[in-house]
Amino acid sequence: MNDVLIPVLLILLAPLLGGLLYGFERIVKARMQRRIGPPLLQPFYDFLKLADKRRIMVHSTHAFLGIMHFVSLWFALAVLLLGGDLILVIFLHLLSTSLLILAGYSTRSVFSHLGANRAAISVLAYEPVLIIMAVSIFMLNGTFDAAAVFTSKEPLLYKMPLAFIALLLVLPIKLKKSPFDVAEAHQEITGGVELEFSGLFYEAVYTARWLDYIFCYTLVFLFAGNNILLGTGLVIFTFIYLNALDNSTARVSYKQMLRFSLGVAGTLAFINLLLNSLS
Amino acid sequence: MKKIETNLADLKKDIGAFYKPELHHFIVMNAVQSGDKMEVQWFFNDYAYPGETTCFYALISPEEEVPGIKDIVASAWVAEAELVDLMNIKVENTMKGFVLEPDFESGPLLKKK
Amino acid sequence: MNLAPYRKKSPWILHYNAGGCNGCDIEILACLSPKYDIERFGMINTGNPKQSDILLVTGPVTKRSRERLVEIYAQMPEPKVVISCGACASTGGVFRGMYNCEGGVDQFIPVDVYVCGCGTRPEQIIDGVVQALAILEKKTKGLEESVKLKKEAVKEGLQLNRRHIADEIKPVLT
């Protein structure tokens, strides 16, 4: 009973938690830059304000794709939290991203096209690592179910540390953080795919980012198995690491990003996979 | 400031003989109304200390076409295009509309008589 | 549910230089700096008209940037507030009567707050923004009329045809 109730609660509260996390992260970022930063509830203020704006849509498909991006991402998160199939989770997540990319391509704005290009490239950069991770989990547990990982006695971290490092290396791409925030490089393409959204429809994209946070930190949490303490530690460590990295690096070009993520992170994950399959 | 008089015919020859990219740099091209004539000036300056400003000038009448010195001084096109718009003089193969909007009368710097 | 109070909690600003000296622009940049950190008020400098609420305009509107200014204003979804930063944006300042600029932003788009000073201090800009927030809360989603921009309000929910407006102001100018 309990093991169903908690995930359902988590799923329902996911946007709320994500918003809080995002607000907290903005404060941390500001503090790292010696600023005071916005209040903790700032994302929700933005949310309510955006709900109040006049609705302007480029065309209906565009807006629809934006909303579907949010919905499918939430669905992927639900499957993950309910301990579903990891491959299914990853592909649902891929679907949601590709919906956004389609939305980017469906407009006439050049910046939107460029952003879609770059988003596609960044998907190319981090998806292999996630898939290899899932496969090595399969090698270990003999099943793709996340539930098996959540209930496994000893944490995955000890079995596949290299995969965890690889995940840490690709998370900045996923969360659009410097140095790998080429997808929404604000000074170059002013937000990329989000450019053409406005008002209520931008809200979907804006909120989907919160879900992304929850999704990524859940992936990190996977590595702790059923060890809650270790999991929390890992999440906090990743949080600090991501923000410090964000505040100490410039944006690299997308070619360098691709080279790095496929070359280093991909190799690490693959070595890890080999080790797991051999053992 | 050293002022050297020249005329449109052998302007290119004079400047070409004078201008050495490693010794001088081209500053700007300017035009001043003097009576009904127009005095067009080309300013150069040398790199060394003390840097002396050299000014080639030619007295033209407003409807004459000034030969462009783009092939001698590569960066002169900006100054020429600006002067064409502001002083309403003619420079060879330089179009109007670099500075001013099309819906505006040309030569705003000319003194209204 | 009344959402108006939340408008002034997250104003996203958009900055456009309509052809002034960069003085006020670097002061707006300085407002983002850690000394006066306007993110305290939840402001983000979005480079994107479609997601911003406050338009900060600097500079007397030159003839070449006038159309772009009106386009940007038309792209912003209501409710929105326009702040003119500096003397030359408010009234033309020292550039009044020069042949290539119109005196002030409010010749084209309705301006709500005029920030005086040449150049404005960041404190003055923050004061102006704080006053603008009070106005933003009272705003409706209807379209506003400007001095030159004589145009009846477009129906709610329809997208504004910005080309149309830009064409319309041309005869007034020339």
Add this chain to the structure above:
Amino acid sequence: MGRQYEIPVGAQHISLLEPLHFKFTTENEKIIRTDANVYYVHRGIEQACCSKFKFRQVSFVVGRVCGLCSISHTTAYSQVAEKLLKIDIPKRAKYLRMLVIELDRIHSHLLCLSHVAENSGFEALFMKTMQYREFSMELLEAVCGNRIQYDFSIVGGVARDLKPEMGQLILQRLKNFMPQLEELVGIYQHNRTLSLKNKGVGVLSKDDAMRLNVVGPLARAAGLAVDVRNETEDLLPWKEVGFEMITDTAGDVHARNMIRLREIYISIRIIQNIINGLPESALVTETKAFPDGEGTVRLEAPRGELFYYAKGNKTQVLERLKIKAPTFSNVAGMVHAFTGNEYGSAAAIIASYDPCLSCTAR
């Protein structure tokens, strides 16, 4: 042969301070052609200066040509007006002008560096540089009474005096600033990702710099030793307050950052020398004459060589005033140096030119 995108940047773009329009023709994000439209800011100041304003008012009008180098504009105009009036100004006025010019150079260079950092996606460094920059703004406000528009040089001298305690304050703040500057140099030089973004990007070779007559830090980064402070002595005595030329050879964005940072050291030294050896004399030379004849003045603004040409006709109103701003000379070089770079680094390259289009277009 990939698909060609035409990417317009500007007139309103988050990475631009002022309306400037670049049209990049890119092929899988590699720039193959650039069209620039730099005259958004044209206001017609030259025409107004020789028709509407009296020659004493003009020094306040030309200050509004550009907010970043307003002191350079006012000083250059005052100098050319003094040439036409055939007067010489007191020594103290000269020193105070140099002092404010150097303070302005520090703030302008720091602003440009922070802008480069932001446009290369390094927000934290942008914040840090802006935070360290505030001290120069406060000093300028304390000396001139305004943060941006100094209105410090007037025809015949300077408008305000420097109080001795103010001089001590400046020296104190500069001493506090030194370690921060060291920190900035460390970051700009050694940060890995920043050099990935900046090294070998937007290269302008020395030959191109000569061919296209580039001035200012852009030229000095390319190894072309052009600096008006090095070439003229008569108007402002730069040499005796310890100016020294700084050049680099790489000519890319990173080299420009380094040039600017090292020039800040020189400016600090100049300011210290000026305050320590500030001569006592009057501030303004009064005269009842009217401008006559023609003259030219060159001055080193933060962005390079500033050139003024003025012609008077024995009346209150000038006959002709020609302003050549530094960026005006650099436009050709700017457009040239984009070709062959990633579009992703175009924003950083624009910022590293430190373009000042309100100077260019006037």
Add this chain to the structure above:
Amino acid sequence: MKTFFNAIGNLFRKPVTTKYPFEQTFKPDDYRGLIGFEESLCIWCRRCEAICPPGAIVFSQDMEGKQTYHYNRAVCIYCGECVRACPKEGALFQTAEPAPCALKAENINNGWNKLFDEAIESRERYAAEKKKKTAEKAAADEAKKAMEEKGGNESKQ
């Protein structure tokens, strides 16, 4: 790498922000702020109006010749040239107060253009009026003198 740990370290340092609306920031006491006007000292020479680059000062004049001083803080560029030009000490002075913002209701741009033209007009009207008066006066004197002369001649005969 150094910046990485520096960023983490910044978490525990105090932010440098000054909460502006609630606490004051650094402002020199000789900041070039609003232009003040002391009417009792003014000698109405209009030099400030002549020297002001943007034309932020204008004097209007009613029919009795009483002048009033108008100043627009949104046009003023705070250069302080009017204070330097003022011959009477203290009539014009520059305060250290930054100008407050103006709202839409003030109609600070077009309203000022209107006021400016009206002020110039009013001065011209007054000048014309004065000219007319003096002309009438002169004409009256002429007539009187002529009368007297006439009378003188009559008495002679």
